[in-house]
Amino acid sequence: MMATPATEYFLGWAPAIVPTVSANQGPDAAETFVRALYAEHGRSVLAYATRLTGDRAAAEDVVQETLVRAWKHADDLDQSKGSVRGWLLTVARNLVTDRARARAARPVEVADVVDRPPVERDHSEAVVNTMVVLGALDQVSPEHREVLVELYYRGRSVAEAAKELGVPPGTVKSRTYYALRAVRAVLAGHNGEVAR
Amino acid sequence: MSEHDYSQLGAYALGALDPVESREVDEHLATCAECRAELAELEEMKEFLGEVPPEAFLDGPPDDGDLLLQRTLREVRETPARKSRWKPWLLAAAAVVVVAGVLGGGVLIGRQTVEQADAPVPGSKVVTAADATTGATMTTTVEPREGWAWIKVQITGLKPGDECVMLVTDKAGKTWTAGSWLISDKAAHDGSRFGGGVLVPPDQVKSVEIKTVQGKHVVTTTV
Numbered sequence: 004m005m006a007t008p009a010t011e012y013f014l015g016w017a018p019a020i021v022p023t024v025s026a027n028q029g030p031d032a033a034e035t036f037v038r039a040l041y042a043e044h045g046r047s048v049l050a051y052a053t054r055l056t057g058d059r060a061a062a063e064d065v066v067q068e069t070l071v072r073a074w075k076h077a078d079d080l081d082q083s084k085g086s087v088r089g090w091l092l093t094v095a096r097n098l099v100t101d102r103a104r105a106r107a108a109r110p111v112e113v114a115d116v117v118d119r120p121p122v123e124r125d126h127s128e129a130v131v132n133t134m135v136v137l138g139a140l141d142q143v144s145p146e147h148r149e150v151l152v153e154l155y156y157r158g159r160s161v162a163e164a165a166k167e168l169g170v171p172p173g174t175v176k177s178r179t180y181y182a183l184r185a186v187r188a189v190l191a192g193h194n195g196e197v198a199r
Numbered sequence: 200m201s202e203h204d205y206s207q208l209g210a211y212a213l214g215a216l217d218p219v220e221s222r223e224v225d226e227h228l229a230t231c232a233e234c235r236a237e238l239a240e241l242e243e244m245k246e247f248l249g250e251v252p253p254e255a256f257l258d259g260p261p262d263d264g265d266l267l268l269q270r271t272l273r274e275v276r277e278t279p280a281r282k283s284r285w286k287p288w289l290l291a292a293a294a295v296v297v298v299a300g301v302l303g304g305g306v307l308i309g310r311q312t313v314e315q316a317d318a319p320v321p322g323s324k325v326v327t328a329a330d331a332t333t334g335a336t337m338t339t340t341v342e343p344r345e346g347w348a349w350i351k352v353q354i355t356g357l358k359p360g361d362e363c364v365m366l367v368t369d370k371a372g373k374t375w376t377a378g379s380w381l382i383s384d385k386a387a388h389d390g391s392r393f394g395g396g397v398l399v400p401p402d403q404v405k406s407v408e409i410k411t412v413q414g415k416h417v418v419t420t421t422v
Contacts, residue, residue: 034275187243
């Protein structure tokens with residue numbers, strides 16, 4: 004397998020952040036937009052923020068700020084569920100980090116922040132983060148995704164997952180293998196699912 | 200475990216086999232370089248999965264969250280949708296740290312040490328250049344799109360009333376116009392931001408030049 008240029012690798016799923024006009028239409032649009040995000044992703048973002056902050060009230064502030072930012076960037080979020088959620092979770096995490104840092108006494112000098120090296124420019128390298136991985140998980144088949152959620156994210160054993168999913172343990176095992184291969188294939192920029 | 204039974208390895212990598220099976224795999228791995236190599240790749244994917252928090256798989260609205268929703272709606276009603284508020288985008292680009300050589304040799308996962316809270320556009324390239332003659336400084340961001348590129352520029356050192364054109368040259372030497380705009384007093388003072396799309400694959404963008412409508416060179420960044 005060849006290394007795939009970053010650009011190609013992103014084009015498959017990535018942020019079709021094509022500007023749309025939908026978001027720019029006043030209070031009603033704002034309300035509809037935020038309600039929709041809240042109804043679909045609210046539990047996810049709040050649970051994550053609660054774990055990170057250890058404090059429900061602080062977590063609610065983070066969720067509120069995350070949704071407000073989503074509204075400000077509504078044009079960029081006209082996308083599939085996975086990457087929208089990845090965006091929201093990333094923003095929430097960054098807010099928690101920022102707040103922790105703000106509390107940690109030393110004021111951040113602006114120059115401090117700006118003086119960072121720019122984005123990596125080598126085409127053979129790529130960013131792998133929450134949005135990318137969640138985007139990849141959206142691209143593999145539902146069976147593959149579900150087995151990874153059970154075994155990895157919910158920490159279930161093969162036997163437990165088999166019961167939960169109603170398939171034999173052998174199927175859980177082979178699916179897990181092919182699921183990991185499929186995620187790898189997506190991240191490597193190959194479109195096709197791995198067989199099976 | 201039978202010879203090269205890869206299908207066990209996925210569950211093994213995720214720690215989901217029972218102790219007996221797990222021991223069988225251990226024994227086989229001890230003698231089989233091929234399976235060890237396969238396992239290494241699977242474990243790499245496991246690390247990737249770690250970039251996503253488990254909460255990502257919860258759906259629906261929060262429990263008992265109505266007050267939160269109402270508060271948020273109140274704030275949003277008072278917030279206009281993006282008035283081209285790009286101020287953090289330079290930082291956003293800087294935040295795209297993290298780099299992985301995907302496949303071939305191994306994949307590194309980086310963590311974002313992000314200085315502000317907006318999510319970056321993955322794969323963007325950012326370049327800054329100053330023109331000693333005209334005194335203009337420009338930061339250019341090339342954001343990848345599906346087969347084309349969205350180019351954002353932030354320029355300081357312009358004069359009010361300048362009419363600017365953004366020209367994008369691709370690696371084949373062809374020049375594309377990505378739009379034109381007028382520099383207001385405020386933009387001359389605070390810096391001017393402009394964006395335009397060109398039908399050039401992101402990795403083919405070679406340089407971005409700003410000229411005045413009258414044809415005078417202002418500043419160029421080479422991507």
